[in-house]
Amino acid sequence: MAQAQGTAMKTPLLVARGLSKSFGGLQAVADVDLDVYAGEILGVIGPNGAGKSTTFSMIAGALPPTSGTLMLEGQSLLALPTHAFAKCGIMRTFQHNKPFVSMSVQDNVMMGMHTQLWGGLWRVLLNLGGAVRREKAAAQRANELIEFVGLGEWRDADVSSLSFGQGRLLEIARGLAAEPRLMLFDEPAAGLTPAECERLSVIIRQIASRGIAVLLIEHDMRFLMALADRVAVLNFGRKIAQGTPAEVQRDPAVVSAYLGNVKVSEMNNMNADGHA
Ligand SMILES: Nc1ncnc2c1ncn2[C@@H]1O[C@H](COP(=O)(O)OP(=O)(O)O)[C@@H](O)[C@H]1O
Ligand SMILES: [Mg+2]
Structure with missing residues (x-):
């Protein structure tokens, strides 16, 4: 205020x-x-x-x-x-936001650091394995954001196992990852x-x-x-x-x-x- x-x-x-x-x-x-x-x-x-x-x-x-x-x-x-x-x-969250891929909550948030765009998703996925290993700082940052939205216990869970409300929180964490x-x-x-x-x-x-x-x-x-x-x-x-x-x-x-x-x-x- x-x-x-x-x-x-x-x-x-x-x-x-x-x-x-x-x-x-x-x-x-x-x-x-x-x-x-x-x-x-x-x-x-x-x-x-x-x-x-x-x-x-x-x-x-x-x-x-x-x-x-x-x-x-x-x-x-x-x-x-x-x-x-x-x-x-400029970052936007959507009304309907269920991720339709299988990956961990942490990886999903880290994806937000690269791009929010579905158009760029596949490129990011192809590089993800190697990139994640090199990006310890990025993982740390993702974990902070996951804690921030209250999904700490689900960090390693598959995104498909999240409830609707948790999916919304995940999307916010992913949006924040792009700073x-x-x-x-x-x-x-x-x-x-x-x-x-x-x-x-x-x-x-x-x-x-x-x-x-x-x-x-x-x-x-x-x-x-x-x-x-x-x-x-x-x-x-x-x-x-x-x-x-x-x-x-x-x-x-x-x-x-x-x-x-x-x-x-x-x-x-x-x-x-x-x-x-
Ligand atoms: N892609 C589109 N093509 C044609 N009409 C659209 C499109 N998107 C929105 N509209 C129309 O524009 C108006 C405003 O829609 P929208 O911005 O979704 O309203 P709100 O979000 O306030 O409910 C509505 O009459 C809607 O039907
Ligand atoms: Mg509307």
Whole structure:
């Protein structure tokens, strides 16, 4: 929180201006401005189809914007190929993330040090045996990350033996292995048990406190509002509000956008679709 209060005086890590994406005739994201600061958690909310994931895809380099600019520390990202975004320190976790290969948790995290891209996976795998033996420091670092996300006991287990929630933690450890400066979480709490959600929020907070910028899409309002320093609200592709969780929750435009006639005081008990 202390970091976010100081944002007015700092330079944003990531600056998006006029970010837009059309799919044929559908304007999925329209003229969105976003500033993301190192060490903050910026929540992104909005009803289903509001353009949240599309915005993330553009920031992660997976989708080229139709128009707009995207700058990381003053450098334009737009001309870069997808894999260069990861090299620049932008890392994204996915909603569905079960690894479909057989390898240990530790090897899987170490893979994150080389690349996050499936395109590069096979090359990495072919080299893995020799590389791992030479990279003691890398193994050490992987073990720290595995401990950090709470998978220490599963370090040597096969990734296929992990539960759904553990798979999500593994993905976070693998993402951190690439030493990102900006991490994008698209509905990370989806499918997790309440205990796993609790652990996830601690982990996300610690990631931000390490100085990493966190962009967080989350359906679970209680989870998001408790975590985010600031919240941006999308509706029909446009940003309709931005502010602290408290400011956003009392913003009339937000309330009418997707909370219908439900009292704002009840918002904390609802998910992003306005259902209890
Ligand atoms: N690859 C795509 N092709 C066509 N339409 C898409 C594509 N991806 C998303 N959309 C559409 O863009 C809109 C925004 O989608 P999305 O960004 O996934 O919303 P959210 O994540 O907020 O639920 C939706 O209407 C969706 O159907
Ligand atoms: Mg989405």
